Each structure stands twice: as structure tokens, then as C-alpha cells.
Amino acid sequence: MKPPPFRYVRPDSLEEALALLATHGDEAKVLAGGCSLVPMLNMRLARPEVLVDVNRVGGLAEVRADNGDVTTGAMLRQSAFERSPQLRGALPLTAACAPYIGHFVTRNRGTVGGSLAHADARGELPLVLLTLGGSVLAESRRGRRSIAAEDLFLYHFTSALEPDELLTDVRWPAAAPGWGYGFAEMAQRHGDYALAMAACALRRRDGVVAEVRLGLGAVADRPLLAGEAAGVLVGQSLDGAAGDEAVREAASLAAAAAQPFEDLHASVAYRRQLVSLLSEQVIRQGWLDADDRAGEGGP
Amino acid sequence: MSGASASGGWIGATPHRVEDETLLRGRGRFIDDLSPVPGAMHLALVRSPFAHARIRGIDTSAAAASPGTLAVLTGADLAATGRPLGAVIRGATEHHAVAVDVARYAGEPVAVVVARDRYLAEDAAELVDVDYEPLEALVDPLAAAEAGRVVSDRSFRYGDPEAAFAAAHALVRGRFPFGRWIAAPVECFGVIADWDHAADSLTVWANFQGPFTLHTVAAGALGLPAARLRLVTPPDSGGSFGVKAGVFGYIVLAGLTSKICGVPVRWIEDRVEHLAASGSATHRVTDVEAAFAADGELLALRYDVIEDVGAYLRAPEPATLYRMHGSLTGAYAVHNVAVRNRVVHTNRCPTGLNRGFGGPQLYLALERIMERGAARLGLDPVEVARRNLVPPEAFPYRTPTGGLYDSGDYAACLDDAIEAVDYEGLRRRQAERRAGGDDRLRLGIGLACVVEPSISNMGYISLAETAEERARGWPKSGNAEGATLAMNPLGGVTVRLSTVPQGQGHRTVAAQVAADVLGLSPADVEVQSEMDTHVNAWTVSSGNYSSRFAGIGAAAVAEAAAQLARKLRRIAGDVLECAPADVELVDGQARVVGQPDRGVSLRRLAGAAHWNPESLPAGLEPGLAVTAFVSAPNLDPPNDADEVASSAAHGFVVDVAVVEVDIATGEVRILDYVTVHDAGTLLHPRLVDGQILGSFAHGLGPALLEQTVHDDDGNLLTGSFMDYLCATSTEVADLRILHRCTPSPFTPLGAKGLGEGNTMSAPAALANAVCDALGLDGPDLPLTAPRVWEALAGAGGREGS
């Protein structure tokens, strides 16, 4: 289990990094936290010619808040979402999912941009970014573009990034008054890839759901938004018997929307069952979480 | 946590481990930390991607030309200088360290690359071009039996099972498969081999856990007289749990490679190799039938066992199947047993030693059928167990299959366990919950009563052959262990063990034992545990397996120390002018009993023996080094009736598992888990509890999570730690441990082995608990949430019998 030969390059600046990607394109791989890429190298499942280590590119791990958004540099370590009071306050849903990303030690190294670019359909951060309706900035020598989360994850391990593009920033809609959040996942062991997960961002106004986004992870070849399921909640109070009914209906629509696979660990039917349970759970979490706030804003 | 025990001795005390400081500082010496010979080249192995394929040809030219590559060897190259690995049963598929002509499991070595470092070796290994013709693979043990891939088919009958079955009030039967799993030590295998052409001998450093019988097997395959295979183990080994017995095949592989290439070589297994090809527990399918009287008395048992040992019968297999032969009736006093044992080949990795070794498979079947019997009779499982436990007055108790249980009070242990969990209260709660409305969380209580054999009688393996076949070979029995103890000129003591510890703390305990006998403190005793077959005192049963240390390994130290003490007393008697029998060794002194001020220091006595042998009592041999061997009694070869005392000592374990199953998700949560042990005298209670905790984790693993899975074509689906789900700290439940101590009359210190009991009991207890919670019979292990949920979804009751 030793990596195959490659050339290692470590640019110090973004320009340098983009130049390298422009030159090597398909033959290059960006090395961020290494939590997913290096095991693949060690098993010789990945064979890049050039490894572009962006860990020392300046300015890629900053956090900025503006206009109701929080922008985090791609190289921000996953552990920051648990540790930084600022991020915990502004991005409660991201913070809620953080303890489920791998383990304590891997979160020290794993990066937010790495997780998103890796586009693992079982990733927590892709699901949360999608649920919040965030986006990323991708830069190449050809220019800079914003990619909405909805357009970023194409299928398992494949993102919309071009080979010469580097994911530089992640834009997260920050928590706003009136919004509540829920995150839940089920894995075989703590820290394993989830068998299924769900995330919810919900705005409550005048005692009813004003807006809601329900995201599902690990149950398709990319994270999904369960739009139809969310739809049945809007305009409803989730308290009382009618609320229960609405939540159950949403959960079963979510289960129907999932497109899970069968693998060694679990069947399609089981994963659908989890989607239903976890959806119920996160919708309720979102509703209760939103309860004691008021007002409007982005998710 | 240090100082002598309440009784004043070191045995039974809990001193810190002498092993720890070195390890905590990162100064341990594990196999991959050693460079015992300069210039060792690194090996990488080319392994078959197919479970079954003819090797039509191997083109090594591109690999040989790869940078840093010294040589590329094929199975044929190795076979030309070595021999097949000997098997226990005649007629088993011929097994070479590297496949010749046909690969029979995915992961089997087919070529060896020798290169300057492991990176380069792996580069070259990718360039070895093997022309495979895939053949049909057999994966399922039942299919293998059907297809006639049976290596051994033996039937046994004890008592009068037919009559007992005919007279039974109730018959219950069931099929209980126990899939493969692997104890997976965190350190993988490692071998450094240096063939000396001048002496035509091989020195091997390996994290092997013997020599035991496998040194002999390896020497045979290397074509060496055993005296010219020198095996050295490093001071530290990163766990084994039996698995590292499998290293011997690689000792042969590396030894022959070193011989052919004329350089020392080094092979460090990686994790992917380990999971694919190091070994595993057997996959066993047990059909069991039990006959009960109306009052719950167990009248007879009938087993029909199919045991998958993989593509080859790797020594010491089929030992997994026969290790428990003397204990097929478990903890129960039942006299009638019928058994059919079939050993089958599949296209999967050869199996081998693995913690619990046959016990988990046996007790899953036996304890499940006891639970089912209770259900059928409408009795409480605890009552049925109690009705049948071997009573305390029956010891030593001869089992129908020839086992000789040494001591115990099984019913008292059961009482302790059910009191500790408040069994009555639990049953009440369970009934209330069942009566109540919300039934999403189901409570289940599972019991397992298991006899934990330790100190194997090597002879049991020969039961795989008939009495007539056995008569043609040597009779085999035995369990002997040796130790060497020496006193240096200043009175310090060194001990050399042959027990090859893999983390259990043998050095700590050996120092306690020697200190007690010699009237010293453990700090005065230096213990070494490296095996060097050219140096150590060892026997063909020496090594680390079948929980032998407490019962027999420590006893060898005690015996060697006692012999040295006798000598010291004689010298002291001379000096103190008293009879040697009146000398006691206390606090580093030899003193006249009852006269504490009449004494002489051991240092003085040692000085005299070393510096002035002339001063020794007439007829006393000079020198203060003693090598002693001990052997537990009653372990004869199997007799003509196929009865065998398969082990010397028998501990007893009662587990009660209390679980909650979420029927919406299938999750099993352990609410409480109590284990009661009787392992005789406890030499170091903290180390004892450490063994129990570890063995529990290794039982919980395959019960709830861990399984080695191949698809229908024999491809491994659990080839990394991402898919082979070792139990971690968030899954291993808190364990409550209680003890009783009924010393063994058969081991010199009264101690019994205890490192495997919960690996045997936990799968049964947890399966019983989950079945109790769900009121249905399944699913098969491991009881992962998805599998439990599927079983419920598919159930209208999959109840057997």
C-alpha cells in the first residue's frame, strides 16, 4: 500500500496553483486534506502524474461574513465548524453535521473545499451546502465562476469543476431569525459513511412553515433536495395531529424521492426506511429549532 | 495499583506492567522496527485477483526490468527448492507458499517481487503479467459439501443418542451459521529472512506466535532439518489473537526467496493483504437438534457441522473444529451426543487460529438451541440452564466426549449473574413494555453459559482421522511448556519465557510468580519474552494460543523458580548450619524459619555459587540457572472410542446481555451486559479484566458488526477497514465483570485461561437477547441494524423447527 510515482508540486500562490492546473489539467490532482485522495493513492486506485498541494497557498482558509452569507476559504479545516464560535453561531446546520465527518483527527486535516470537490454522495458537507442553497467559487486561468450547490454535484465522486479549476471559496447562507435547522444520519459505526442522512432548513412564520428545504444524503449518486416533500409542509403548522400527518407525508415523499443503492451494508428498502425516519426527525428538529425565533431572512 | 496482594504474595496483586513504560514512550521493538541484518531487500507479493483460476503463464520480464528490482519469482521457482506445506489430513489440497499452476482464492500469492524498497517492489509487482484462466469458484460451505469438496467426514456417537431422542418430550432443531470474521490485530504480519548458504540454514525474525507445531511444518516446507531453522520473535508484537499463527506460510515464502536470491529479505504485510489473505475464523454451519424432557432436562444433542476451512487445509486446521470436542456439551450434564463433522474446501482464504477458536461457533448453536428449547417448553431460559448445569459436586467431571472439567460452581455463577442484572425486574419490565402501547423499542434478555477450555491437548486434532488412521501415526497429546530462570552473581534474577506474548503482559506476571517463589520483589526479576528457537527452552506446544499462559506458561516459571529455590536452600542450609527444609526465602534473604535474624542474603549465596563453587555443599552442581518444563495432567491422545480431553483447564463464563432493539431502524443497543467468570486463581486481577474486556470486544464484533464477506465469485467485499467494520469505542458496550474463584486442581497455580471466554459467549448471548426482543429467530450474525430490520420486515416468523 504505497502510492505510485507522481510529481509533487507545492505552489505558494493561487496564480501558481492555477498555472499548474492549466498546464497539467487532467493529469493533475489537487491535494487538500488528503483524507480521501491519499488512501486512494496508497491503494493505487488513483494515479495522477502531478499532485498539486494547495495547503500552502495563501488566503484560502479565511472566513468572511457579508450580506447574510458566510464565505469560508476552501482550505478551512473541517474542525473549524465545531470549534469556531463565529461559525457555530452563523452556520448551525454545518456545525451540526461536523461531528459526523470522519473522526476527530481527520477533521483536523480534512478541508471543506476538499469534501465538496470530492463530491462523495455520502458526504455531510455536500448535503448541508445543498440544503442551505449555498454555492462555491471556482477559479481557473480562464476566470472565476460561481457554481450553485445544486449544479456542483453531478454524480458519485464527480463535480462540475473543470480539471483546470480550483475550488477557492464556499458561500454559505447564514442563519437568520425565524429559521431552524435539523441534521441526522445513521451509520453503522460512529464516524462511518452514513447509510442515509437528512438535513433540513425551515423558516417558521405566523405559526406555520413559511419556507423549507429538505436535503437527503447517501441515498442517490449525489445529495438530493426533496422538493415535493418540502412542499407539503409549507403553510402547515407542524404541531398537533395535522402537523404529524404533514410530517409523515413529507417523510414518505422523501423516501420515494430517494434513489438509494444496494451494497454490502444495506438494501434499497432499508435505506428508504431510514430516509423516512431521518426526514421526520430533521423536519421536527427544524420546526422546534425555529420555534423561539422570529423574523425573516435567508436560510 | 501496586504492592503485594492481600495474602502478602505477589500472585494476585496488581503491579503496573513492566511492559508499559517502553511502549508508552514509543520505544517498543516491533518487527517492522527491527533491522537485524544489513541490506535486507523488500518483498511485494503479486496476488491472484480471482478466487479460482488456472495460471497459464507468468511474464515477469517487465517487472524484472523495473527500477530497483532484484528478482521476480513465481510459484514454480519456489516449489523447485521448497516443498508443499504439510497438512494435518492426508488428501487435503496441496498447498504451496506461492501458488503453483492454480490459484484457489482471491489474494493467494502467485509471484514474489524482490526490490530495494517497498515502493519499488509494488511498482514492479504491478508489471508482473499473469495469464489467468478463471475457473468456477465455490464460496458457500453447503455448496462445497454438496459438490463433494469434503476433506474429512467423521461421525461420532457417545452414550445412546437415538434412545434419548426417541424418549424426548420435545425436540428442537435449528441451523446456526457463523460466518467468517477476523480478530485483525492492529499490527500486520512481518518477516525478515536471512538464508545462510554457507551453513545451509535460515534465520527468521517474525512476529509469529509460536514455534509450536508450525515451526516443524515450516522447516519441512523449507526442506530444512528443524535445527537449521532459527526463529526469533521481536520483543514486542502488536496483538495476534491467534491470527499470527498464519505467519508461518510467509516464513516459508520469505525463507525460500532469500535462499534463491542470496540476500536477506523483508516482508511487511499491509492491511489489504491482511484482510484478504492472512486467515480468518472458519465459516461454520451447524445444524443442531436437542432432545428435552418436559421439565427442561436436556437429554441429548445431535450436531451436523459443515466447516469451511478455505482453499487449503492450513495447519493446524481442522483444529477449529476439534478444539471444543471435549466440550461439545458445554456447561450441561447431558450424556448422549451424536456428531457429524464435515470439513470442506471453498475458494476462500485458508482459515486459522482466531480468538475463541471454535468456541463462538459451538456456543452460538448450543446456547441458541437451549433458548429455543426453553421457549418450546414454556420455561424460563435461566431455569432450563440451571436444570442442566454440571453440579458442583460432579467435579472433576468427565464429559461424554472425553473432556475432563476440573472445577467450578456453575450454578453459583449463574445466580451471581442474574442477581447482578436484576433478572426478575427485567422480565417484569419486558412484560410491561409488551403490554404497553408503543412497541418500537423492544427489550431483550439473552443468556449464555459457556465452558472456556484452555491449555489445548495437541492430540485433539488427530480426531479428524479415524482410530485406525491414527494408529498408523504417532500418538499425539501434550501441552508442555518450558521456562529458564537464572540468578546472576549479584543475586538478580532473569527469566526467559517461551510463551511468546502478544500484548498480554506475560513478563509482568512471570516476575510476580518468580518473586513469590524466591522471596523477591518483581522489580528484582528481569523477564525476557523473545522466542529464539536456538536459545529458549521450548516444546512442540510452546507458544501463545489456547489461553495457555496462566495455566501452564506461568507454571513453568514457578517450577523453574522452585527448583532454583531448592538449590538456594541447600546452599543456605550449609551456610546457616540448618536443614535446607528449615530455610525460607523472604525479602531477598535466606532465613531459618522462625529465626528471622539468622539469615544470609541471596546476593551472598549467589556470589558464593558463582565465585566460589568449591564452597558449595558436596554433590551440588554449580551454576544457578534452571530450565524447567511442566505439563498439565490427564491429557492423553484420543482413545479408540474417540474420546479426548481436549483441554486441561476449564473456566466458566455466564453472560447476561440486556438489549433494546429499535424495530424501526433495526438498531441494537446494549443496555446492560454482565459477565461472571470463574477462571480459578487470578494471577493479576487487572490483567485478567483486561483480557476479559478485550475478548468481549472480539465477541461483540462478529455478533454485531464484523464479517468477512465474499461475493458469489469469491471476490472479497470487505477488503479494507472501510468495509470490514471493527468494533470501535462507540460500539463496545460497558461490561460489568464479576468473579468467582474455584482454583483448578490440574494446574500448578490453580489458574485457568480466560482470554477467549467472552469471544465465545458474547455472540450467543447477544443473539439470544435480540431473538428474545424480537420474538423471532434471526437474523444470522452479525446483527447489524440493516440485517435486523430486514429480518423483521421479512418475518411473519422465520422460526425454524
Add this chain to the structure above:
Amino acid sequence: MSDHREIAVTVNGRRYREAASDRMLLSDFLRQRLGLTGTHVGCEHGVCGSCTVHLEGAAVRSCLLLAAQADGTELRTVEGLASGDRLHPLQEAFREHFALQCGFCTPGILMAALDFLAHNPTPTRREIAEMLSGHLCRCTGYAPIIDAIAAVAGTGTTPEVTS
């Protein structure tokens, strides 16, 4: 493997400069080039945790890093925990609680636990277990390790982590 790259690192306060190839893993570099064999290798795919070391003060998997990535950085390994005769309090606690058997997993767990306690000085047992779930120990059943970490948590003796 052509060792064309010079790697300069400070490990446990000592400076080293050794050659490595581009693809050499940091775990191999520490063990084979620097002779710091206290860092163990159990899986080389980031699961077992035995290779855990501190890189610039943070616990990381050295099997998931290239030696080249550590160039110019400061590392700490298990060999750097004790000061002279004195074991680090966490090491003491491991001994006191019989938290190791074979000791193969121990160095990685010590390094992870120290970083963990630096961020969470008074963890609950559940939090310790969650941190520890990133490490495999096949010997101890984990409970004694949790005991040892809990014993030093909150005693104020641990936050003396990497400089």
C-alpha cells in the same frame, strides 16, 4: 524510489534534514528516515489511527500525508511526550489504568488524545469515546483507555501540548 527531495523538519524539538522521494509517506519518513519507530502503521488508509502525530500542533494521520508536505514544519511524535525520566501525565494515566496491552495502537491514541484534551479539557465519557472511535485497539476493549483519558481530563496537566 529516487530520493531527490530534501525534507527539513523539526521533530520533538530536534531538527532533521533527510532525503525522500515525492511519494514517500510521512509515516515511512518518520520511521525509516528518522528512525522514529514509535509512530506505527496499521492500515495506511487512515482508519486505524496508529500513525497519528502532531503537525504544527494538530493531530493528523501521518499515513495520509506525504513527507514532502511536512517540509519546513514542526512535528511531534510519541517519542517527544516524556521529559527525561518523567512520563507525560497522560502516559502515566495509561499505565495506571492498564490502558494498553500490545501497545501498538497506543502512540497514535496518546497523540490524538492530547490534541483532543487541548480543545476540550473536560470532556464527557461519551465525547472521549467519540474521539477514540477514530482509533482501533483490538486488545483492550477501549474502556481502560477511556478511563485513562478521563482521569487526566480536567486535571490541568494536559494542555501542555505541542509548542
